[in-house]
Amino acid sequence: xxxxxxxxxxIDNSIRDIPIHTKISEVIQLISTSLYKSxxxxxxxxxxxxxxxxxxxxxxxxxxxxxxxxxxxxxxHSSAHLLGQAVQRLYxxxxxxxxxxxxxxxxxxxxDIDFADDSITQEIFQRLKKKWIGL
Amino acid sequence: MDRIVKENLEVRxxxxxISDAIQKFTSMGEKYKVELISGFxxxxxxLYYQGEWFDLCRxxxxxxxxxxxxxxxxxxxxxYWKADSKNKMLQRIYGVSFASKxxxxxxxxxxxxxxxxxxxxxxxxxxxxxxxxxxxxxxFWHPKGTILWNALADYIRLECAKRGYQEIKTxxxxxxxxxxxxxxxxNFHENMYFTEIDEETFAVKPMNCPGCSLIxxxxxxxxxxxxxxxxxxxxxxxxxxxxxxxxxxxxxxxxQDDAHIYTPLENLQAEVADLIDFTFSVYKRFGFRxxxxxxxxxxxxxxxxxxxxDFATKxxxxxxxxxxxxxxxxxxxxxxxxxxxxxxxxxxxxxLWQCGTIQLDFSMPERFELEYTGSDxxxxxxxxxxxxxxxxxxxxxxxxxxxxEGKFPFWISxxxxxxxxxxxxxxxxxxxxSDWLISYGYRVEVDLRNxxxxxxIRDSILKKANFLLIIGDKEIEGNTISFRKRGEENxxxxxREEFLILLSKEKES
Numbered sequence: 165x166x167x168x169x170x171x172x173x174x175i176d177n178s179i180r181d182i183p184i185h186t187k188i189s190e191v192i193q194l195i196s197t198s199l200y201k202s203x204x205x206x207x208x209x210x211x212x213x214x215x216x217x218x219x220x221x222x223x224x225x226x227x228x229x230x231x232x233x234x235x236x237x238x239x240x241h242s243s244a245h246l247l248g249q250a251v252q253r254l255y256x257x258x259x260x261x262x263x264x265x266x267x268x269x270x271x272x273x274x275x276d277i278d279f280a281d282d283s284i285t286q287e288i289f290q291r292l293k294k295k296w297i298g299l
Numbered sequence: 300m301d302r303i304v305k306e307n308l309e310v311r312x313x314x315x316x317i318s319d320a321i322q323k324f325t326s327m328g329e330k331y332k333v334e335l336i337s338g339f340x341x342x343x344x345x346l347y348y349q350g351e352w353f354d355l356c357r358x359x360x361x362x363x364x365x366x367x368x369x370x371x372x373x374x375x376x377x378x379y380w381k382a383d384s385k386n387k388m389l390q391r392i393y394g395v396s397f398a399s400k401x402x403x404x405x406x407x408x409x410x411x412x413x414x415x416x417x418x419x420x421x422x423x424x425x426x427x428x429x430x431x432x433x434x435x436x437x438x439f440w441h442p443k444g445t446i447l448w449n450a451l452a453d454y455i456r457l458e459c460a461k462r463g464y465q466e467i468k469t470x471x472x473x474x475x476x477x478x479x480x481x482x483x484x485x486n487f488h489e490n491m492y493f494t495e496i497d498e499e500t501f502a503v504k505p506m507n508c509p510g511c512s513l514i515x516x517x518x519x520x521x522x523x524x525x526x527x528x529x530x531x532x533x534x535x536x537x538x539x540x541x542x543x544x545x546x547x548x549x550x551x552x553x554x555q556d557d558a559h560i561y562t563p564l565e566n567l568q569a570e571v572a573d574l575i576d577f578t579f580s581v582y583k584r585f586g587f588r589x590x591x592x593x594x595x596x597x598x599x600x601x602x603x604x605x606x607x608x609d610f611a612t613k614x615x616x617x618x619x620x621x622x623x624x625x626x627x628x629x630x631x632x633x634x635x636x637x638x639x640x641x642x643x644x645x646x647x648x649x650x651l652w653q654c655g656t657i658q659l660d661f662s663m664p665e666r667f668e669l670e671y672t673g674s675d676x677x678x679x680x681x682x683x684x685x686x687x688x689x690x691x692x693x694x695x696x697x698x699x700x701x702x703x704e705g706k707f708p709f710w711i712s713x714x715x716x717x718x719x720x721x722x723x724x725x726x727x728x729x730x731x732x733s734d735w736l737i738s739y740g741y742r743v744e745v746d747l748r749n750x751x752x753x754x755x756i757r758d759s760i761l762k763k764a765n766f767l768l769i770i771g772d773k774e775i776e777g778n779t780i781s782f783r784k785r786g787e788e789n790x791x792x793x794x795r796e797e798f799l800i801l802l803s804k805e806k807e808s
Contacts, residue, residue, distance in 0.1 A: 189362065202398075204366070205359040214312055214359040230398050242310065242361040243370060243396035249352040250300040251392070260354065261331040261380060261389055270374035271393030278331065278380075278389050 171222045182219070189215040192227055202229040205238045212238070236272075240265040244273040251277055254291055300370050307365030308349040312358055316343045320355070331380065369403035370396045412648045418700035419546040425705050425763065427696075427713070428547070436544045436551035438693055443713035446742060447699075448554075450711040451692050452532055455556045455581070462577060464530040464558060469510025471534065475500040480666055481509040486635065490537045507533030508660075508685055511559040512667045520671040525681060526562035526570055532692070533557045547697030556689045561669065561681040567611070571618040571657060574686055575640070578655045581688045582644050585699065586708065589645035592624055595632040602636055603661040611659045611682075612638045636662035642688075646702040654695060658685040705763050706785060709805045714764040716802075718745040719755045721771035729770045732780070735795075741802060760785075765805070 168184045172191060182191055188208070192215070193200045206213055207226040212234060219225075228235035244263035251258050263275035315323070317336060320343075324332040332355050336344055347356045349364055361367070374393040380386035397403045422428050427444035430436070440448055456466065472494060478484040483491065483505060492503040504510060511529050520527065534554045543549055562570050582590065594615050597608045615638055619626045626640075633639055637659035643651045660683040663669070673679045689695035699707065709715055716736055720729040726747045733745040744764070746755050752769065759767050767783040769790065774781050780798040783790050793801065 204361045212359050214310075215362045216312065217359075238359055239361060239367070239398070240396060241356075242364075243367050243394060245310075245347065245349065245354050245356070245360065246300055246303055246364060246367055246370065246396075247372075247392060247394055248354055249303055249349060252352060253303075259329055259331055262335070263354075269393065271372075272395045274391050274393045276378050276380070276389040276391050278387060 170219060172219065173222075173224045175224075175226050184220055185218045187215065188213060188217050188219060188225070191219065191225065195227075199227055199229075203227050204229060204235050204242075207234070237265045240272040244275050247273075247275050248277075251275070255279065257281070303350070303364050304367055304370065305365070306350060307363050309363055310360045311348040312360075313346045313348060313353075314343050315346055317341070320344045320346070324355070366398060367396050368398055369400045370394060371403060371407075409648050409650070413650070413701070416648070416701040416704045417546075418548075418697040421700050421705040422546070424761075425713075427700070430546075435541060436539060436549075438547060438550055438552070444696070446713035447696050447707070447711055448692055451689065451695065452556075454584070454711075455532075455688065456530075458577070458581065459528075459530045459558065462528070462573070464528040467511065467514055467529050467531050469504070469507060469514065469531060469533065472496070472501045472503055473510060475502055477509050477513075478502050481512075481663065482636075482666060483509070490539075492536050492538060503536045504533070505535050505537045507531050507535065507555065507557045508559055508663060508683070509667075511557075512663055512669060512683070515559075515561055515669055516667060520561075520681075522563060522671055522673050522679075525671055526560050526566055528558060528560045530556075530558040547693045547700075550691075550693055553691035553693040555687050555691055558686050560684040560686065561664075561671075562684065563671070563673075563679065564610070564682050567659070567682055567684075568614040568618055570684060571614055571640075572621065574657050574684070575618055575622060575624065578642055578657070578686075578688050582642070582654070585702075587644045587646070587702075591643040591645070591651055592619060592626040593629045593641040593643070594619070594626055595629040595634075595639050595641060597633055597638060598631045598635060600635055601633075603665075607661050608638065611661070615640050615657070615659070634658060634660075636660050644698075646698065652698050654690040654698070655688040656686065656690070659683075660685060707763070707765075709765045709808070712763075712765050713742060714744060714762050715742040716744070716766045716768060717759045717762065717764040718743060718768040718770060719752060719759065720745075720747050721752045721769065723747075723749060724772070725770045725775060728775050729768075732768065732770060736802075739799065739802075756783075766802075 169181045170184050172180045172182055174180065174195065180191070180194070182194070188206045189200070189203070192203050203215060205215060205228045207228060208217065208219070208223050212228070228238060230236055230239050244265065248260045248263055252260065257280050259278040259280060261276040261278060263273065265273045317339065320336050321333055324336065335355060344355060345358055346353045347358060347360050372392060372394045376391045377388045378391040380389055395406060397406065422444070425443060426441050427447065428441055429439045431439060459466065475484065478491070487505055491505050494501050494503065511531060514529065515527065532554055534552060536552045539549055539551055544551070560570060579590070594612065596612055601608070619640070629641070639656050639658040641653055642655040643653050645651055664680050664683050669681055670678045671681055707713065718729045718733045720726045729745055729747060733743045736743045746759070748755065756767060763785065765785050769781050769783065779792050779794055781790050781792045782798065
């Protein structure tokens with residue numbers, strides 16, 4: 165069966181024909197290697213998607229990098245995950261709650277964590293402290 | 300964290316139906332996640348995996364952990380689960396992250412600079428202003444701060460006068476009926492302060508526009524009088540929750556360099572164009588060179604006809620485009636009564652501050668039945684423009700303090716000149732030099748303390764005076780002035796006349 169193609173409209177309004185079920189990341193690779201390297205996620209018809217998302221119909225594609233507000237938020241949000249993972253690696257009993265991105269505050273994101281046993285928190289902080297900014 | 304970044308784990312999304320997700324998190328004892336999922340109103344949720352670990356998340360996420368090349372934790376605090384003090388106290392860990400070490404270093408530099416420049420700290424060190432428990436959120440302007448405040452006021456007054464503005468003053472307290480008519484009663488009530496006079500409710504003004512419109516309405520106007528430009532250094536009071544108060548940046552009382560312009564619709568664009576030039580010329584006078592400009596458009600809840608909104612928004616857009624000023628649109632972020640231009644200035648460490656606005660208003664002329672007689676002899680409704688350039692004098696002084704790190708340019712500096720006597724023998728002459736400079740309108744302090752000159756110089760540097768005058772026997776004999784400019788090591792000796800010329804040049808720069 166001849167492979168079906170879909171039309172991808174880029175932000176400069178140019179159109180690319182690509183095989184259906186191509187991943188967003190693969191499309192970006194076709195457009196530009198440097199863009200591929202800095203791509204974090206994308207907007208498909210205005211809706212934010214992972215780069216691993218499979219494109220299955222004609223759509224508008226906007227690549228998000230850290231230079232856009234949305235890209236910056238996604239980067240920060242992924243960083244909150246990194247923090248959550250690091251905490252649970254150090255202390256598997258820690259329970260995670262929410263880890264949002266914030267606009268104003270002492271950081272770009274936070275994670276609210278229940279360390280269950282309060283006595284352990286000091287130790288965790290000592291270990292995390294190596295990553296502490298000296299402000 | 301560095302290890303996870305180095306592992307460069309692939310980030311994968313997985314969809315799971317609600318009951319499976321609940322089961323999965325329950326088996327791990329992740330009770331908070333279970334509680335979150337139980338509150339969702341959907342059939343499935345998404346999980347994001349990276350290596351052995353996963354989290355409940357709507358996404359999207361970056362494709363690989365290795366992209367986060369620089370990561371720092373910045374703060375820690377306590378926070379209740381679901382922000383409810385009846386719930387368990389959790390540890391909130393804050394962080395920042397960047398795509399490169401260089402960006403992190405720049406961020407740290409900026410934060411350290413910002414800390415050094417914090418206007419609350421400098422305000423105390425330089426004795427500019429204070430906040431006291433007896434009036435939380437209401438600044439006390441000390442003598443030096445008042446000098447700054449007045450310098451800003453004098454400058455804007457002069458610039459307004461050059462452009463045909465007429466200055467007015469309107470009452471601080473006005474009857475609640477007026478606030479009902481203006482719409483503030485309905486739209487701004489929780490930010491207003493109230494009082495009672497003769498058993499009637501009055502409000503302390505949170506804005507100057509209704510008072511100004513009463514002055515407009517006091518006389519009949521012809522199209523020949525328009526545009527009418529009323530300026531007012533209007534002190535307003537707006538309630539803010541105590542938790543959000545922040546030095547001069549967020550206060551409960553401040554003075555706007557306010558102006559209200561009444562113009563026929565057909566003159567709108569020309570007026571806006573002049574206002575844009577005016578605004579940038581003020582920012583440039585303070586040395587700002589980089590700006591970011593926005594147009595905020597019609598919000599969902601709005602008053603007035605759609606075609607008026609479209610016309611007004613277009614007028615703002617065209618005024619900026621014709622001057623080749625780049626702008627971005629803030630969709631739906633205008634006030635309910637009209638679109639506006641917002642001006643942001645970039646400070647010396649790269650931070651953006653929103654300052655001025657040009658706000659169009661179709662509502663108030665309607666509500667107050669403002670009119671003018673057109674060339675056709677018929678009554679017409681003017682458009683009203685609210686505009687401020689500093690925004691608030693208090694906030695602008697906070698921004699200037701941080702931008703200059705307290706080293707104010709000569710023309711606004713509260714400590715322009717400090718006269719230091721080398722020893723007691725020169726006290727009398729030092730005092731007379733100080734008086735002589737004061738008579739020319741300069742802001743002068745004289746230090747006659749019986750201290751070593753080295754100490755007096757160091758102390759003056761801390762006070763960030765623009766000029767230090769060091770008066771010893773040599774200066775008295777030669778009838779000269781030896782001065783040192785702020786930030787310079789060398790001392791220059793000139794005649795008194797030469798010094799006056801030098802100061803008058805400094806004033807203009």
